[in-house]
Every structure is written in structure tokens, then in C-alpha cells.
Amino acid sequence: DTDADTDADTDADTDIEPEPAFVLTFELDLARADGNPLSGFFTSYQWAEPVTDMPESLEYVIVPLADMMIGPDDFSFASGLEPYLLAAEARGNQVVLRPYIDYPSLPSGLPTYLEGQVDQFAYSDFGGGWSPDYTDPALRAAMDAFIAALGDQYDGDPRIGVVQLGLLGFWGEWHTWPHSEWFPDVSIQNDVLHAYHDAFASTLLQVRIPTGDSPSLRIGFHDDSFAYSTVGDVPWFFVPLLEAAEADARWTEVPVGGELRPELQDQVFDASYEEGEFQQDFDACVQATHASFLLNFHAFSGIYDPEEQARARESARMMGYAYHLERAVLEAGTLTLSIENHGVAPFYQPLQVTLSDGHGASVSAEVPPVLPEMPAAVSLDATSLDAPGEGEPWALRLHSDAVLPAAMVRWATVPADGPLRFE
Template sequence: MVLSPLSRRARTAVVAALTAVALVLPASSSAAGPPDDGWRALPAAAAPDANPLKGFIPYAGSYSTFPHSMEWFYLPLNAVMTGPDRFDWKPLEDQLNAIAARGHQAAFRFYLDYPAKPSGIPQFLLDQGLLTRPYDDFDNHGLSVSPDYDDPRLAAALDTFIAALGKRYDGDPRAGFIQLGLLGFWGEWHTWPHNGDPGTENWFASQAQQLRVLKAYDQAFDKTKLMVRYPSTDNAALDLGYHDDSFAYSTLPGPGWHFMDLMQQAGTTGKWLKAPIGGELRPELQGCLFAVPMQCGGDGDNNFADGVTQTHVSWLLNHYAFSPGYTGTTYDNALAAAKSIGYELRVAAVRTSHQRRSLDVSVRIQNDGVAPFYYDWPLQVAAVGRDGRIARTWTTPWKLSGIKPGAPVELSTALRTAGLRKGDYTLVLRAANPMRGGLPLRFATAGQDTTVPGWLTLGRTRIS
């Protein structure tokens, strides 16, 4: 059969269609596009051992035994709330400043009742006659006490505290994540075994009081990411993430009360796309889970990889990694596990073109991790002169949070070059950590840190 030649209009339409297809090739493709479309592939590289706001983290302190970008701490409410409407923020400031001085962001929560520690209830509430209950559980032996969470005076005090905390710290770059805390043992939103099971009294906050705290936090914070312990229909629609504090032990679905059971029941299994998941690797598993062979027993999941896949977790408290620390193969396995959580951003290709007074820059970025980067840190492009100095920096309108795992994106912007001296420059890219001295976000791309520390080299260009 003989095919008739295409008309000029038809050929033009075919070429246009093929060109459109080339521009949306997945960033994971081995080719950045046809040779004449201007795209240049950037080779992949190993992900850094530590990147901001992800990985394993220790209790606050100076450690060099394991790579990390964050530190964790608790504070009792009475450390900062000194009266019904009086606050002394110094204890919180001291913690945040010490952590920031090490280049790290903080994750933290406040508590009223921490077993085996002195009570965190503000003294003015005790003076007003707030009902408290002593207990011996968790080696407490009456040291801490469980308050009546539904007492109107306590409820009002929590409203005031949450509003004040949000007014002062929402958007503070030193705070990576804040957990709601306040309610229950350790601020973990439960009072088990005093939870109303047959033969027990229920000491926990009523559903109405839980909702009041949830909504107060949601109203007080718009920028800093929040987490609550348990997924539920009460918090499903709120701008809150979750923390699984029994990770790899009661994470995978099964008995109906595990973390992923609750996620499914609340309809929040896809919430990780917008709200972060964190938590703690179950303490009993921290020293045994990464050994070869794995040495953890008991009735827990003992399955780190599946937990990561299902939860899309970004960070986990795992103090064992820092003290006493891992060695040999166990260290290697733990480091691989830490790197497997959270985001992993890679710039796959770059394209530039010159206009009269601007430079058009496009990049293809993909996320090879299991979670987004949840903050829109400024994505900046800079021109580096032959002297190695940055001649100009442009802040782009690109949004980091929109780069989801498995969904490569193409970002473009026009950079005004008026006033920039003519000559050859090297273009570099970074996501600027808003905390001064903070750990740079590094891409899993060859060329990271090669021209300027903390920046990814995109390639050479000429301004004429």
C-alpha cells in the first residue's frame, strides 16, 4: 500500500504534537529531550546523608555520631506559662537558640503530665483548685499528676497559651515541627490504662475538649507545621499532620488500633501529600531493628520498610543512633533507613534561553523520596562570575511543596539581567534555608556544592 505524503499543514501539526510530548517527558527519563529542544540532562548523584527537616533525630544536644538536621525536646507548660495571661519564653528561646546554633531546626511539644517527671501544670491552676490525680504507672510513683482536662479553668488556660504560642512562633524558622502535646501522658493524647476500659476510670479529655484544643492550634498556626498523635475524623479536615510514636511496632494495619488502622478509619491515608508525618521509632526497637540478622522479638511489626512506604514518614526520633550509636553494618543499615524517609529532590535537566533583557531558565525536578518537602523555602538562582563570587541572585516563584513523589515537574521563570555586567557566568540553584546558619538543602544531583557550597551547579551561560 502506498501512503500519500502529508500536507505541509499536517506535517506542521505532527511536529508540534511531537514537540509538546517531548516537553513533558518524565524527569526520570534517561534522555532530557531531543537534542534541539535546549534541555541538558544533569547526572544523578547519591542523596546526602542529612538534609533539612528529615531523617533520624536525637534529643536536643551536640552529637557527631550520626548525620542529622533536627533535634527534639519536651517542655513543661509551667516552664513558660507563669500566670493566666503571663509568659516567660526564655526556656523555649534557650532551647531553640542552642539547636539553631548547631545548624539544626527543632521539633518539640509541651506537656502537662510526663510520667516520672515533676508536674508541668502551671502553679496558678493548682492554686485555683484544679483537680489532679496521682498515679504509680510508668514508674511515676506519684511524682507527676493527671489533671482534670475538662476543668473550664484549664481549658481557658490552654486556649490562651496556644494563641500566644502561635502569635509568637508561627513561621519561626527555628521550629521545624510542633506537636500539639498538652493532653495525656507525655502529651501523647491518651491516659492508658486510665482510659475507661472495663474496671477503669477515664481520665482523658472529653471529645469536646479535644476538639477545642485541635481547633485552637489550627487557628493559631498558618505557617509552622503541626502534628497530633492520633488520626481521627475530628482532625481529618484540619491542617494538621500526625506523629506515630510507636513506629515499626504498632504501625502496620491489623488489629484495628495500629497507626495505619486509624489512618484508614479516619480517611486520612492520603493526607501526607499536604501534611507531614513524623514520630518516634519505638524505643525497644532502636537498638535491634537494623542489626543483621534483625534481632527484635516480641509482637511488634518489626518492619521498618513497610512502615515507611505506608505512612510516608519524614522524620523519626531515634536517640539510640546518637547515643550509644551504631557500628559496622548496623550503622550502614540505619543510615540507609534514615535516608529512605522524607523527600529526595533531584534536578534532572535544565534549559536556558536568552531574551533581550532577561534569561529564561527552566528546570525539571523530581522527588525520589516518599514525602514532599512541606515548606516553600525560596528557590533561588544565582549567577556566579569567573572570580567565584555571586554576581546576582534571583528568587523564583517556584514552590518546593508542589514537587510530590512520583510526579516530576517542570518549572520556568524569566530572570531580568538588566544591569548585570556582560560576560560568562555559572548558574547555580538552591532552596534557601530561612534559618540563618541552617543546614543547606542539597539535591541528589551531580554538581551539588561544586561551584558554591550549598548551591547546585546548573551550567554555564553568557550574558551579552
């Protein structure tokens, strides 16, 4: 009987699960993620130097095709593009790049070697300009060659955060309104879409509207009349266009961005702002589109008073991702992280989390795209690390090869004392 009792006690003891080494919970702090890569407001240093402390990680750069292409197979990226990339990197920013051929009020961006060969149509709208004949075989060949060369040279270069396809239409915004007859048909649009898709496997891409095959490609969208014609029942507004193309859920895989409509930039964060069909609620537009980043020159220009600047900063925090470490559990040598996204969109590029001990050893794991209201669990095998001790806590950091080496992807989490600290 004694032996049986002993065996029973032993079996019962082995069924008891060991207690976790630690269970930690953390508080949310959205402000700590201000200025995270690939999110929030950005400006253009081509227009003016910022005079405010609005957090930024991106800057907008427009470059005429003529500055980057001097012959059918001859490209001048070193002089036409590199200076912008180097300057942005020195400021800690990635570039949102838009190449253009026709930008109203600016000289034609048609490569010099095509002048006199490709027809151009003069117009006076929007400050005037020259719209090229996009059906011309020489121009089509030039665009194909440029896109392939740009991708070959710069796909995966962390200095470029996003390439907006540009090239077609006024401002590279894929329309020539009110001269719609000048805009190329969908077959030419698809040629450009597929050329970019084939040339870029890593760098994020965006096109102005969900046209042609774009909803099925690795290409996001940019609404350049944000909060002016974003939501509503008008068919040509941005969200109705997405819905009509069955692209309204593409934000889960590709980014949405654009520009806060220039006429609204000095109004939308004023307490007296009145909503209407063409003066829409900014935060509601962010929620509807799941926008990650937006051009907003006025947020950096000093035009906002302190209250407007504070409201703009709060709205910027809504955009993109905000990864919060809600819980961390160490059990049987495995650290399991519960990650919540308190933004409106995921981080679209590959992301890693690294756990380091006090002596330099580390382990890493991939972090999947975390959608809002869909927490993710990430596990790290910590058995090779020294246990965290007094004065030597483990350090946990997020990082991505798709952002600048010096950039930090910060947790939207209040740092806490204890065995786990954030970098």
C-alpha cells in the same frame, strides 16, 4: 517565479524552531541530601549529646507548661523556651517542640498558679505521675491562652521546625491508657486542635493520632511507636487509624513523623532482626506512612556497630523529600527545570529556587510541593542574567524562609561541570 520561491523559502525558514542554548541532564545522588532540613533521624540533647556523625537537622525538646506559663495571661517563654531554641540554632538544628502537662516519671507540668485549683489523679504506671482534670474550666482556659500566645510569639519562627501539640495525655501523646476515663472527650480535643490550627498559619503542626477534626485541619501526625504498631490489621495501629479517619492521604499536604519505638531502636538495623507483629520492617513502615522525620536516640548514641549505623543512614535517606534536578533546558531565555522527588514525601514549607549569574544578578521562582513519581517543571526567566561563560557558570540553589538562615536545602543530584552549578 523567483519571487515566489524566495517567499516560500523565507516562510519555511521562520517555521524552524531555534535550538535550545543547552540541554543538561544530571545523575541522582541521594547521599548529597543527607542532613537536609525537616527530614531524617533526630535526637534530644536534653537526654545526651550525640556521639556519632549521623546527619541531623532537627532536635527534640519537651517543655512543661509550668515553665512557660506563670499566670492566666503571663508567659515565661524567655526563660522556659528561648534557651532551647538558641542552643539548637547554634548547633544548626530546628526544634521539634512538644509542650506537656503530664509526662510519666517527671514532675507535673501543671502551672503553679493552677495547683490546688485543678484536680490531679495520681498513678504509678510508666514511672508514675499526676494526670490533671482536663475538663476543669481553668485548665481549659490556660491551654487556650497558652496556645494563642505561643502562636503569636513563634508562628513562622524558623528555629521551630515542628510543634507537636502535646498538652493532653501521658507524654502529651493524647491518651491516658490504661486510665482511659481520665482522657478528655472529643469536644475538648477539638478545642485544642482548633486552637493550634488558628494560632499557627506557617509552622508545621503534628498530633499523635487522627482524632476529632484533625484530618480536616493543617495538622500532621506523629507515630511514637514507629515500626512497633505502625502497619497491620490491628485497629489501633497507626496506619489503620489513619485509614479509619480517612487521613491516610493527608501526607500529601501535612507531615508524618514520630519516634522509632525505643525498644526497637537497638534492634531494627541489626542484620539478625526478626520481623513480627510488633517488630515491623522499618523501610516498609516508612513507605506506608510517608514519614519525613523520626526521633531515634540510639542512632546518635554510639550503640550501633558500623554496619548498623550504615543501614540506619540508608534508611534515613528514605524519609522525607529528595529533590533531584533531572534535567535543565535553556531555550529562548527561559530555563526550565525538571524536578523529581526520590523521597516518600514532599517538602511541606514554601520553597524557592534561585538562579544567579557570575556577577551577582539573580532570578527566583516558587517550587511547588513535588510528590514522589510526579515530577514538576519550574521555569525561570533568565533574560536579565549574563550568559554563563567559561569560569562563570550559573549557580542554582534551593532555599526556604521556613528553615534556619544558614541551612541549605541540597539537591539530591551529582554536581557536574558546565554552564550550571549547584550551591
